[in-house]
Amino acid sequence: MITFEHVGKTYGDWTAIDDLSLHVAEGEFCVLIGPSGSGKTTTLKMINRLIEHDRGRILFEGAEIRSFAPEQLRRRMGYAIQSIGLFPHWTVEENIGAVPRLLGWPKSRIRDRVTELLGLLALEPERFRDRYPRHLSGGQQQRVGVARALAADPSVLLMDEPFGALDPVTRDTLQAEMLRIHKASGTTIVLVTHDIDEAIRLGSRIVILDGGRIVQSGTPRAILTKPANDFVADFVGREDIGIKLLSIERVSDRMRPGETAEGEPIAADASLRHALSLFVARGIDRLPVIGPSGTLAGAIRLADLTGGPT
Amino acid sequence: MLKNRVLLLLVAVGLAAAAGLAFVTHAPNRLLSGQAVSWAIVLGAGRWMALLPALPLVVGPFLPQSRAVHLVLAVSAAALAASLLWLAGDVAIRLADTATPSARTSFGGAFWLIEAMAALAAADALQRGISNPAARITIGAVLILPILAVIGGGAIDQLSIMKEYANRRSVFATAVATHLAIVGATLLPTLGIGLPLGVLLDRRARLRRPVFAVLNIIQTIPSIALFGLLIAPLAGLVAFAPLLGRIGISGIGATPAIIALTLYSLLPIVRSTTAGLEQVPGSVVDAATGMGMTPAQIFRRVEVPLALPVVVAGLRVTVVQAVGLTAVAALIGAGGLGAIIFQGLNGSAIDLVLLGVVPLVAIAITADIALKLAVTMLKMRSG
Ligand SMILES: Nc1ncnc2c1ncn2[C@@H]1O[C@H](COP(=O)(O)OP(=O)(O)O)[C@@H](O)[C@H]1O
Numbered sequence: 001m002i003t004f005e006h007v008g009k010t011y012g013d014w015t016a017i018d019d020l021s022l023h024v025a026e027g028e029f030c031v032l033i034g035p036s037g038s039g040k041t042t043t044l045k046m047i048n049r050l051i052e053h054d055r056g057r058i059l060f061e062g063a064e065i066r067s068f069a070p071e072q073l074r075r076r077m078g079y080a081i082q083s084i085g086l087f088p089h090w091t092v093e094e095n096i097g098a099v100p101r102l103l104g105w106p107k108s109r110i111r112d113r114v115t116e117l118l119g120l121l122a123l124e125p126e127r128f129r130d131r132y133p134r135h136l137s138g139g140q141q142q143r144v145g146v147a148r149a150l151a152a153d154p155s156v157l158l159m160d161e162p163f164g165a166l167d168p169v170t171r172d173t174l175q176a177e178m179l180r181i182h183k184a185s186g187t188t189i190v191l192v193t194h195d196i197d198e199a200i201r202l203g204s205r206i207v208i209l210d211g212g213r214i215v216q217s218g219t220p221r222a223i224l225t226k227p228a229n230d231f232v233a234d235f236v237g238r239e240d241i242g243i244k245l246l247s248i249e250r251v252s253d254r255m256r257p258g259e260t261a262e263g264e265p266i267a268a269d270a271s272l273r274h275a276l277s278l279f280v281a282r283g284i285d286r287l288p289v290i291g292p293s294g295t296l297a298g299a300i301r302l303a304d305l306t307g308g309p310t
Numbered sequence: 311m312l313k314n315r316v317l318l319l320l321v322a323v324g325l326a327a328a329a330g331l332a333f334v335t336h337a338p339n340r341l342l343s344g345q346a347v348s349w350a351i352v353l354g355a356g357r358w359m360a361l362l363p364a365l366p367l368v369v370g371p372f373l374p375q376s377r378a379v380h381l382v383l384a385v386s387a388a389a390l391a392a393s394l395l396w397l398a399g400d401v402a403i404r405l406a407d408t409a410t411p412s413a414r415t416s417f418g419g420a421f422w423l424i425e426a427m428a429a430l431a432a433a434d435a436l437q438r439g440i441s442n443p444a445a446r447i448t449i450g451a452v453l454i455l456p457i458l459a460v461i462g463g464g465a466i467d468q469l470s471i472m473k474e475y476a477n478r479r480s481v482f483a484t485a486v487a488t489h490l491a492i493v494g495a496t497l498l499p500t501l502g503i504g505l506p507l508g509v510l511l512d513r514r515a516r517l518r519r520p521v522f523a524v525l526n527i528i529q530t531i532p533s534i535a536l537f538g539l540l541i542a543p544l545a546g547l548v549a550f551a552p553l554l555g556r557i558g559i560s561g562i563g564a565t566p567a568i569i570a571l572t573l574y575s576l577l578p579i580v581r582s583t584t585a586g587l588e589q590v591p592g593s594v595v596d597a598a599t600g601m602g603m604t605p606a607q608i609f610r611r612v613e614v615p616l617a618l619p620v621v622v623a624g625l626r627v628t629v630v631q632a633v634g635l636t637a638v639a640a641l642i643g644a645g646g647l648g649a650i651i652f653q654g655l656n657g658s659a660i661d662l663v664l665l666g667v668v669p670l671v672a673i674a675i676t677a678d679i680a681l682k683l684a685v686t687m688l689k690m691r692s693g
């Protein structure tokens with residue numbers, strides 16, 4: 001979907017991006033992470049030509065991005081940023097319909113799409129469509145921001161620290177929604193964050209940047225278990241690496257089907273980290289597990305957390 | 311007990327003015343200064359009843375400040391303003407019966423002060439009582455109608471200011487028209503140059519310091535000096551190219567006035583245009599760019615609507631300033647209400663001065679209120 005070939009970017013005599021090569025496959029949820037100033041935003045903005053690269057090539061769906069007019073290219077890519085940037089003089093509906101209007105969609109199609117997206121982002125369409133952004137909470141504004149980015153069914157969604165300014169509870173909900181949307185739509189997503197937990201939770205692949213170079217690129221499990229160097233090991237956190245590993249696996253991966261246990265059950269798609277938390281909090285070593293349909297599916301034991309595939 | 315300090319202060323000033331200053335003055339002719347006419351004569355034979363609208367205002371500061379009370383106070387203040395005007399006109403009619411035709415009855419200090427206090431009380435009550443700006447202005451306009459009725463009905467025709475008006479009907483009408491025409495003619499080049507310049511300064515930050523420095527210097531030149539400075543170059547230009555003279559350009563009159571007024575008007579327009587564009591949040595422009603709007607689309611759909619309230623606020627300053635400066639332009643022969651004012655000043659005829667000043671103030675206030683309303687409406691729309 002997106003390919004960087006030996007891409008470089010220099011500001012004056014400061015090399016912000018150096019010889020960066022990266023392929024983001026279709027349907028991938030690729031998270032760019034690194035310390036402040038490592039070149040995450042620059043990398044992201046080079047994709048939709050908000051920043052022009054000055055060395056190497058960047059390909060989008062097989063064609064050089066410079067072969068598109070910048071506006072045409074951007075209309076095929078959703079873009080959501082931390083500061084959101086909703087149009088204050090437009091209603092929620094007009095904000096979400098911005099790109100479809102640019103593309104000349106008929107009114108009725110835009111309206112239907114807005115209704116669909118508001119539903120997708122858990123905003124009641126009739127309550128929110130005619131509101132102005134100033135009458136929304138920060139979390140609701142960012143939901144509208146994400147809906148706006150998704151409006152024209154973009155082939156790729158670019159997000160620059162979209163949840164960085166939200167409170168932890170709202171951020172957690174929106175992360176869960178991003179996962180759900182990614183799963184349902186299969187849209188390719190490139191997301192920038194500096195929060196390793198967010199990266200591990202969302203990414204199907206994590207790309208770690210430092211000083212304008214890629215230090216390591218791989219699945220969350222690979223990054224956690226085989227850090228390429230001390231920088232990565234420090235970055236992902238040496239101390240609670242086990243906890244992070246638990247957070248990328250589901251209860252369903254380790255549960256014992258058919259076995260029974262006492263007490264309040266845990267959902268099969270909850271993380272093992274959640275299960276550990278319940279074991280410790282309740283002082284128990286067995287938990288019943290319920291499946292997606294709400295019926296008891298089995299049980300999980302405390303010892304199961306340390307076994308199994310790694 | 312005390313619920314409204316502002317109203318109490320206004321009432322106190324009004325009462326003090328009534329006690330210490332003349333309501334109207336009477337003089338044998340327009341050049342002599344007048345003698346105060348006593349309240350006993352003004353209010354005699356039951357005319358004191360015209361002061362009844364003052365009663366709610368006197369007790370108003372101690373009433374619970376509800377919406378209804380504010381409305382009653384606004385209506386009372388407007389009614390008092392109209393009835394005082396009628397009282398002044400009425401006493402002038404009675405004095406005219408017994409005096410020579412050259413005798414003059416003029417407004418005194420108490421009249422002006424009490425009218426000013428009534429206007430402030432009405433404005434304050436409307437402000438407190440009605441939150442919707444459009445409704446407030448509509449009701450305010452309705453409250454002015456009785457005053458216009460008193461003037462239009464001939465009730466104050468024997469007052470000196472109206473006698474001056476009667477002597478100069480056509481001159482007055484021309485002066486008002488010329489005044490408005492000069493202000494209007496100033497706005498064309500002001501907006502034509504100021505808006506693009508403001509946009510340019512928003513885009514090119516480096517140009518801001520030098521351009522604003524020049525505009526600020528122009529602003530500090532006294533208006534009379536600037537008008538005077540333009541006479542010689544323009545006269546020279548016309549001598550050099552007589553064609554210009556034939557299309558009406560000359561060293562005195564409207565041409566230098568419009569040029570000078572434009573120079574003064576540029577600063578508020580350019581500054582507000584640049585400031586309006588600057589306060590458009592960068593994140594909004596980033597998002598618009600990132601979603602694929604062209605620079606022209608961003609300008610038209612995002613920047614212009616978001617900057618407009620600030621630009622119109624600058625236009626408000628510009629127009630009010632131009633209305634006032636146009637009066638000074640009469641000194642170089644541009645005409646307008648200033649011509650009437652200066653004629654009155656030269657002849658020491660204070661009522662002739664007022665004939666120029668009162669409509670001048672009315673025009674300025676009307677423009678101010680109308681543009682303020684426009685700003686409020688634009689702000690409500692653009693969030
Ligand atoms: N317009 C610019 N001019 C000069 N330097 C810049 C500019 N934009 C970014 N940089 C520099 O490039 C580096 C990478 O920036 P950025 O991509 O924004 O980092 P990140 O998003 O990872 O925090 C930083 O050192 C930053 O200071």
Ligand SMILES: [Mg+2]
Pocket residue numbers: 040041042
């Ligand atoms: Mg950044």
